[in-house]
Amino acid sequence: MGEPLLPSGQQLEISHGDQRAVVVTVGGGLRTYDVGGVPVLDGYAADAMCDGARGQTLVPWPNRVKDGKWSWDGKEQQLALTEPEQHNAIHGLVRWMPWHVLDHEDSVVSLGCASYPQPGYPWPFDVTTTYTLDDSGLTVQTAVTNQGTSPAPIAAGAHPYITAGTAKIDDATLHVPAQTWIPTGAQQIPTGREPVEGSAYDFRTPRVIGDVEIDYTYTDLDRDDDGRFRLQLAAQGGGRTITFWVGTAYDFVEIFTGDALPDEARRRQGLGVEPMTAPPNAFATGESLIVLAPGERWSGEWGITAQ
Numbered sequence: 579m580g581e582p583l584l585p586s587g588q589q590l591e592i593s594h595g596d597q598r599a600v601v602v603t604v605g606g607g608l609r610t611y612d613v614g615g616v617p618v619l620d621g622y623a624a625d626a627m628c629d630g631a632r633g634q635t636l637v638p639w640p641n642r643v644k645d646g647k648w649s650w651d652g653k654e655q656q657l658a659l660t661e662p663e664q665h666n667a668i669h670g671l672v673r674w675m676p677w678h679v680l681d682h683e684d685s686v687v688s689l690g691c692a693s694y695p696q697p698g699y700p701w702p703f704d705v706t707t708t709y710t711l712d713d714s715g716l717t718v719q720t721a722v723t724n725q726g727t728s729p730a731p732i733a734a735g736a737h738p739y740i741t742a743g744t745a746k747i748d749d750a751t752l753h754v755p756a757q758t759w760i761p762t763g764a765q766q767i768p769t770g771r772e773p774v775e776g777s778a779y780d781f782r783t784p785r786v787i788g789d790v791e792i793d794y795t796y797t798d799l800d801r802d803d804d805g806r807f808r809l810q811l812a813a814q815g816g817g818r819t820i821t822f823w824v825g826t827a828y829d830f831v832e833i834f835t836g837d838a839l840p841d842e843a844r845r846r847q848g849l850g851v852e853p854m855t856a857p858p859n860a861f862a863t864g865e866s867l868i869v870l871a872p873g874e875r876w877s878g879e880w881g882i883t884a885q
Contacts (some may be wrong), residue, residue, distance in 0.1 A: 585627040587676060591610035595710035600624075606689040606707045608633035608738060611716055613884040618716075618820055620739040620848025630839050630850070631737040634673040637705045637722055638693075639737025641832065642666040644767045646698060648861040650731060655861075657698030664765045669737070671696070672705055686712045688758070692725070692798040701730035703870075706757040709863040715821075715883035722877075723768070724870035731867040734878060735828075735857035739836070739848030740820045742813040746846045747835060753784035753810040756835065757798035760857055767859050779833075784810065787849075792835045795857050799829065807831070809850055819885045828853040828879025829866060 599611040600621075606629060610621040622632050628780035645658035646667035655668035672691050680688040688708040695702055702725040710717045724730040744750045759779045774780040778790055782800075788827040799807040805826045812819040824831060834850030855878065856866035868876050 584624060584806050588679070589624055590679065590689075592683075592685050592687050592709060592711055593831070597694060597703045597711045599709060599711060599716060601687050601689065601709050602720070603679065603689060604628070605634045605673040605675065606691055607635060607703070608709060608718070608720070608736075611882065616818070617741055618882060618884045620741045620844075624720045626672050627744065629841060629844065630836070631669055631738070632672065632739055633738050634669065635707050635815045636703065636735035636737060636852075636854075637672050637717075638701075638703060638732040638734070638860055639670050639856070640731075640733060640737075640852060640854040641693070641860075642668050642766060642862045644704065644765055644859050650823075655698045655700075657861075666765055666767075667698070669735075669759045671699060677707075680706060681708075682883065695726075700722065700727040701728070703730060706729060710812070715881055717879060717881040719877055719879045720868065721875055723744060723875040724872055729872070730870050731861070732870060732876065733853055733854065733860050733867055734876070735832075735854040736880065737850065737852050738822075739834075739850050740811055740818050740822055740881070740882065741848045742818045744810045744813050744817075747787050748789060748846060749814065750787055750849070751810075751812045751814060752781045752787050752849070753812075754796055754808070754831075755779035755800035755807065756782070756796035756831070757777055757800070758796065760795040760797065766796075768857060769795070781782075784812070785804050786814070787835065790835070791837045792833045795830050795854065797830045799824075799831065801826075809851060820885040821885070823852045823881050823883070824853040825879040827876075828855055828880060830854040830857050832858075853878075
């Protein structure tokens with residue numbers, strides 16, 4: 579009898595200077611990322627099953643689809659209810675699937691996964707995720723290719739939790755340069771859009787998180803001259819600052835303070851920062867969906883820098 583399988587699969591380490599990351603073959607996920615031996619991600623142990631979607635790739639949709647129901651070209655679709663407690667389909671189809679290694683070098687690892695037609699999503703697609711460490715930090719590129727014979731709607735996302743080294747995120751300073759947040763109602767499904775101004779969720783000017791509970795999507799992102807949106811989480815008193823950026827492919831970022839995590843000990847230890855190409859329930863509403871022609875490929879980038 580061979581060695582037991584690790585819950586997150588094969589462990590693929592990459593490094594550059596004092597940076598180190600571990601990528602796993604279950605879900606093509608990012609399990610850990612450290613700089614100078616100090617965690618930048620609130621990840622999970624090698625012998626643990628991923629919890630709270632930590633570091634997972636979310637394709638062909640991030641976040642939730644209400645009741646798992648949607649339609650395309652007049653055909654009703656029913657996805658498996660992978661969030662049964664709220665009667666939703668959540669975070670796509672590949673987060674628990676086995677991925678295969680496409681390339682593994684000292685500072686770069688690329689993994690791929692093929693998803694075949696299934697109830698609720700009748701298109702085959704390939705997804706690849708490439709993790710690169712260099713002087714600028716960590717860059718993550720995700721690409722999706724429609725392998726079917728008809729146009730395929732997709733959305734994409736990821737689910738890292740960042741930490742500036744504080745015991746709880748309550749003590750960290752957060753800067754989110756975004757103009758709009760998306761409130762939710764029953765089943766955490768959007769009910770509209772609201773300006774952040776005057777709300778508890780306005781972090782356009784950096785401020786301490788405190789006891790604010792956030793599990794909402796931000797949009798109307800302010801971007802720098804290079805087209806990137808940059809969010810910062812910082813320890814007070816001159817401690818570490820974590821910059822999380824998304825490229826132009828991502829117009830939505832979910833912020834999650836972790837209050838609903840099933841393990842009470844892990845709540846509010848890291849800040850979930852989820853780049854998304856579409857808002858929650860996009861399969862049902864059609865908002866911001868990417869439609870790939872047969873053989874067409876989409877890609878997007880996000881990344882993290884620690885200072």
